[in-house]
Amino acid sequence: MPKTENEKGFVDIINGRYKPEGVFHIPEANQPIFNKDTGKLAGITNPRDMTYIHSYGGEAPFFEGLGKGKLMASRCDNEKCDTKGSIYQPLRIYCPDCLRKNTIIDMTNLAKTTAKIHSYIITHRSGAFNSLPIPIKFINVEFEGVVTILMSVLAVGEPEIDKKVVPIFNTKAPTYTITDLRFVVEGTSESELPEGFTF
Amino acid sequence: MIKFSDKQLKIPKLMRPVYLATVGMSKFDRAFPETRTEELCIQAFTAAADFVNMTPSELKQYIHTCYYGHFADHFGDQLLGESVIHDRLGLDPLGNIGVKTGGATGGSTMWEAVKAVASGYSDCTLALGWERMDEVPTDEGNHLISAAADKDWETPLGHIYTGYYAVMAQRYWKIFGKEEDSFRDTMAEIAVKNRGYARMNPHAHGPMKITTEDVKNSPIVAYPLRVLDCCLMSVGSACGIVCDEKTAYEITDNPLRIYIGAGSHTLRVADRRNMTIPLLPNETPDTYKDLGKRFPGSERYPGFTGFLAARMAAYYTYGMAGINDPIEDLDVIELHDAFTISDIQSYEDVGLRPYGEGRDYIESGDAYLINPQTKKPGKLPSNLSGGLIGCMHAVGATGLMQIAEIGYHVWNRWDEIHEPQEKWDAFGRKKPNDWASLQVQDAKRGLAISHAGVGSQVIATILMDPKNLLKED
Secondary structure, three states: OOOOHHHOEEEEEEOOEEEEEEOOOOOOOOOEEEOOOOOOEEEEOOOOOOOOOOOOHHHHHHHHHHOOOOOEEEEOOOOOOOOOOOEEOOOOOEOOOOOOEOEEEEOHHHHHHHOEEEEEEEEOOOOOOOOOOOOEEEEEEEOOOEOOOEEEEEEEOOOOOOOEEEEEEEOOOOOOOHHHEEEEEOOOOHHHOOOOEEO | OOOOOOOOOOOOOOOOOOEEEEEEEOOOEOOOOOOOHHHHHHHHHHHHHHHOOOOHHHHHOOOOEEEEEOOOHHHHOOOOHHHHHHHHOOOOOOEEEEEOEOEOHHHHHHHHHHHHHHHOOOOEEEEEEEEOOOOOOHHHHHHHHHOOOOOOOOOOOOOOHHHHHHHHHHHHHHHOOOOOHHHHHHHHHHHHHHHHHHOOOOOOOOOOOOOHHHHHHOOEEEOOEEHHHEOOOOEEEEEEEEEOHHHHHHHOOOOEEEEEEEEEOOOOHHHOOOOOOOOOOOOOHHHHOOHHHHOOOOOOOOOOOOOHHHHHHHHHHHHHHOOOOHHHHOOEEEOOOOEHHHHHHHHHHOOOOOOOOOHHHHHOOOOOOEOOOOOOEOOOOEOOOOHHHHOOOOHHHHHHHHHHHHHHHHOOOHHHHHOOHHHHHHOOOOOOOOOOOOOOOOOOEEEEEEEEOOOOEEEEEEEEOHHHOOOOO
16 A cells, blocks of 8 residues: 555755655564464564665766656766767766766757667566556667667557667656656657656 | 776686585475575585585584575575574684675685685685575565666666566577577477476476477566576575595595686676677687678677676686587586576577577587487586576575586486485475486586576586596696
8 A cells, every 4th residue: 555645754965964754664563474284383474664765876867867858878088098988878977997987968869869679578577666557668779879778668669679769758747766767669649658758 | 898908818727726525405496484594504514414424513524614605685684694504504603704696696606615715715615505585475576686687777667677687588589589480499498308307306496397389388478488488486505515635535535626717797788888709719700700691680799699797707717627619528517597598598608509509509409418319418418407497596506506416417426316215205296207317427527607687797617527627737
């Protein structure tokens, strides 16, 4: 059952420190596990309801950008690096070769014009805490001039290798997670997009 | 990295020879509702003592340091589980450490144990692994496994690791399998083979007598993978004890030489940049000169179709052991068959066939104990334990189970472990009426591949009869 507003935990940063407010765990009693055949005690349940507080660090511009309809990437601009000019999506804070800080760039237009499917899979299964509709159409997206291949999901259309896709963004009610970014096949209209998403 | 320096390509060197003295395994199953983890670990350790005709107390006298493989702390809600097991094995106050490298945890645990002996720090070490995945509901288990992917960039996408993995299978299926029915059949044959071999293994969790039609008609998990294409999710423990030469011969008259190497690649498949294929000793640049022409779409390496970590682990370990052609130089192999299709991918990574031609290892019959076409012994039988598909995948124990199974063949003692009716009875399992020995005749050398997830970490372990080494120390 979803938590009520009063049961949720919220966190701000004040003076450089996390300030949690609200409820972060609801204790629930352990329950014994009996073997119904023998009537003997076999074990115990250990219910856990916890909230992790996690820093995005230098990747925060990517996750904040999604809610603004922007796809942020990073690029190595170190003149002395063998792989200078490489664009990374997933955004990497540091160049994996020279370990100098990458430059954060906006690749939204590049994605809108060059994204295509490298591979895909459709699964009807998910794990606990999944928020995506089932079946999930996983896609891996290539972009022209980008040295890596982003994992995402296809929200509208059927996946095929090399099919052109365009990004959509959860701009109306962002969750600030990777699920704020999805893709649709080229030619999809605004009215077909999932609730809250825009091009 | 996409380019390597000479220093990084150095063939690893053990400062003194290391020997595998004994191994042991527990029963493997989906769940043990009335058995604590330590009971399974003690079962494995006791089996290792039995194997060298010692009591556990006697065997413990030789151990100097301990290496424990246990991947998923969060499944058991118990940090420092290694310390719990170490205590229950009665090995305090010896030094011990936990090792975690996903699905390769078992292999990595042995990697650490071997290095400790090779360096001279210890003369005898214990590598023991286990996994406990039965103590959460399945959907929560799926979430916990998905936490082994990138928590920000992948896990929120469905909380289902299969999805992150299966995109690789899809690409291989399209590019190298060419979506052919015959390729689909070859995948199914692996599932039939490995589950069939598991029928002869009392430890095995998933033995089945099935046909390729059964595999192809089983429910879809993530197309083209079906339920019977996928490995088991198991609970259990396995271990091995490694020593310097003097100590090894104090424990047993027949220790095996052990060589071991590791490779890695990015946790996210997304981050894998294009690079030149590193070559194994049985390959030349010409091997791949027309790969893109033969398999359009395969130009990117390793892309989604190869496991660089496995290739590098093979490169290092073949170099250490003097393997030039694994098909010719090895007699038995255990591969990480998490999925039928990834098993095929691994054949290429470790050089059983060149990239693009992995299916031929099955289709030729080389991978069988008895080649179904020629009715003669297969050139390099694989996964006679049943593998992850038929025997078990209890993550922290898997790589050690593979090493144990290879050891039983090279020791020529496979029957002793798998045949006794008492063991079948003790495990509550029915021995098949058509039980048959899978002992590889005259096995002198074997390889085990321990592999993590989408290929983030791979360990290659080679065991050899010391009288049949390929390379001088």
